[in-house]
Amino acid sequence: MRRKDESRKVAIQEYIDKYFDEHTQIPSVRDIVAGTGIALATVHRYLVSMQESGELSYNGARNIGTSRIRKEAKMVSVPVLGRVSCGPGEWEEEDIIEYIRLPESFVGKGQFFVLIAKGESMIDADVHPGDYVVVRQQQTANDGDLVVALYDEGLSNLKKLAHRRGRAILQSCNADKKKYPDISVSELNIQGVAVGVMHKFIESE
Secondary structure, eight states, X not given: OOGGGHHHHHHHHHHHHHHXXXXXXXXXXXXXHHHHOOOHHHHHHHHHHXXXXXXXXXXXXXXXXXXXXXXXXXXXXXXXXXXXXXXXXXXXXOOOOEXXXXXXXXXXXXXXXXXXXESSTTGXXXXXXXXXEEXXXXXXXXXXXXXXXXXXXXXXXXXXXXXXXXXXEEEOOSSOTTTSOOEEXXXXXXXXXXXXXXXXXXXXX
């Protein structure tokens, strides 16, 4: 393909990515024609050429994948379900605030949700108020894991899990143990294990 035609190639690829951003689906060839003003036969010819050169995937139908879209396919959509206490246990209502997309390489495999940290009992585990805590949904955990747990008929908390003398210990990660004591319970309902934290930087006033 002649170098002077590179602008058409770029226009086609950029339109595919833009269409995917706006509609969360792949455009048809006719959509590309309408969006770029390039003739149908020319669009098809370029798609075939770009498929052959490895610049995108195209099977002759509505199945076009640019490098950006292939990367997007490895993202997972995760609901943000509200706040979780990092201090005394609180009754928290589950309510989807928004959805965020996270790389699969960051979260791994499984079902996930995000909670916004509230309180300072976990700051020594690098979980600060306002942080987004990414949680893998599961009902079991190992000692040392940061868990979201329910206890005492519905109190919710984010703590480090330990066991001692047949009881579950929800450990604070804050040197001020007088203000943030550990919690000892006989029964515990694990909601999930934290797999990552996203910090929110707040400008100083």
